[in-house]
Amino acid sequence: MRWRDVGKLDCTIARTLSVIGDRWTLLVLRDAFLGTRRFDAFQASLGITRHRLADRLRKLVGHGVLRRERYQASPPRFEYRLTEKGHDLYGVIVTIAGWGDKHMAGKEGPPVERVHRGCGHVTALRLTCDHCGDAVTARDMTARPTKRYRDTTTRSTSDRRSKERA
Amino acid sequence: MRWRDVGKLDCTIARTLSVIGDRWTLLVLRDAFLGTRRFDAFQASLGITRHRLADRLRKLVGHGVLRRERYQASPPRFEYRLTEKGHDLYGVIVTIAGWGDKHMAGKEGPPVERVHRGCGHVTALRLTCDHCGDAVTARDMTARPTKRYRDTTTRSTSDRRSKERA
Numbered sequence: 001m002r003w004r005d006v007g008k009l010d011c012t013i014a015r016t017l018s019v020i021g022d023r024w025t026l027l028v029l030r031d032a033f034l035g036t037r038r039f040d041a042f043q044a045s046l047g048i049t050r051h052r053l054a055d056r057l058r059k060l061v062g063h064g065v066l067r068r069e070r071y072q073a074s075p076p077r078f079e080y081r082l083t084e085k086g087h088d089l090y091g092v093i094v095t096i097a098g099w100g101d102k103h104m105a106g107k108e109g110p111p112v113e114r115v116h117r118g119c120g121h122v123t124a125l126r127l128t129c130d131h132c133g134d135a136v137t138a139r140d141m142t143a144r145p146t147k148r149y150r151d152t153t154t155r156s157t158s159d160r161r162s163k164e165r166a
Numbered sequence: 167m168r169w170r171d172v173g174k175l176d177c178t179i180a181r182t183l184s185v186i187g188d189r190w191t192l193l194v195l196r197d198a199f200l201g202t203r204r205f206d207a208f209q210a211s212l213g214i215t216r217h218r219l220a221d222r223l224r225k226l227v228g229h230g231v232l233r234r235e236r237y238q239a240s241p242p243r244f245e246y247r248l249t250e251k252g253h254d255l256y257g258v259i260v261t262i263a264g265w266g267d268k269h270m271a272g273k274e275g276p277p278v279e280r281v282h283r284g285c286g287h288v289t290a291l292r293l294t295c296d297h298c299g300d301a302v303t304a305r306d307m308t309a310r311p312t313k314r315y316r317d318t319t320t321r322s323t324s325d326r327r328s329k330e331r332a
Contacts, residue, residue, distance in 0.1 A: 011277060012263055012267050013193070016269075016270055017189045019270070022187075023188070095257035096183065099258060100179055104178050104181035104182055111176045111177060112309050114309050118298065119297055123295045127256075128294045130291065132282065141283065143199075145278060
């Protein structure tokens with residue numbers, strides 16, 4: 001399978017990775033969450049070529065994750081800001097950071113800590129069930145096809161069979 | 167900057183992405199969390215070449231995310247199982263899935279739903295502060311350098327200055 005076909009798969013993880021499943025894209029998003037907005041600032045932080053950075057920014061704007069906004073009229077200058085859809089990626093970035101802080105930080109410990117503005121404390125975020133509120137790990141969870149998806153699959157299989165018979 | 171140098175950066179997000187910041191690697195992990203263990207099963211699910219899959223599995227074993235275990239003696243056959251370090255990546259996979267379910271599912275809705283074994287309900291996991299327990303989004307959080315890291319940075323800067331003077 002070629003990578004450009006992956007976005008067409010039903011799996012929403014595969015579809016999401018067709019948008020953000022690129023290391024530089026995820027580092028652009030990390031910087032956006034830390035407040036970076038301007039092309040030159042992204043470039044200084046990431047140390048990548050203008051061409052590569054422009055490509056990643058254009059893609060994120062195209063997917064509605066960032067929006068390009070003019071902050072100066074003459075000469076025209078633009079900045080890149082997270083949309084609501086972009087803000088929703090915070091969980092992805094912060095869980096990557098959390099794993100890295102635990103497993104990749106080395107003896108000096110992590111370079112960054114996160115503070116919950118609401119309570120004022122340094123916090124490691126955790127995943128909880130939105131029904132009962134308990135903290136969960138992989139072992140507490142199970143996945144199953146949704147009813148609608150099972151119906152769709154059955155329907156398209158029988159559609160295909162009808163066509164094969166026709 | 168070349169990608170292989172990114173793992174050396176202090177940022178634990180960058181370091182984590184040097185392990186998992188590859189689309190196929192993340193899809194291998196998705197399948198591992200869904201219970202896939204054998205080479206042929208990963209290959210059938212992902213539709214990638216044996217060479218590419220072997221490369222991703224070897225890398226994940228090398229980083230201690232998967233372990234390679236013999237399940238048959240003659241001829242020797244191996245399966246790939248998540249380690250504890252690998253299980254800790256569940257949050258990354260499930261937040262990617264959550265974003266995809268919200269933004270990429272299309273009109274049919276997501277193909278998979280997740281059930282919390284503890285309470286038996288279908289759940290969308292959410293991130294909560296481990297201090298006060300409140301649900302958080304990007305806007306509730308702020309990031310700052312850790313004290314130890316500030317000290318380290320200051321020390322290495324003055325070390326460098328001493329060397330420059332020497």
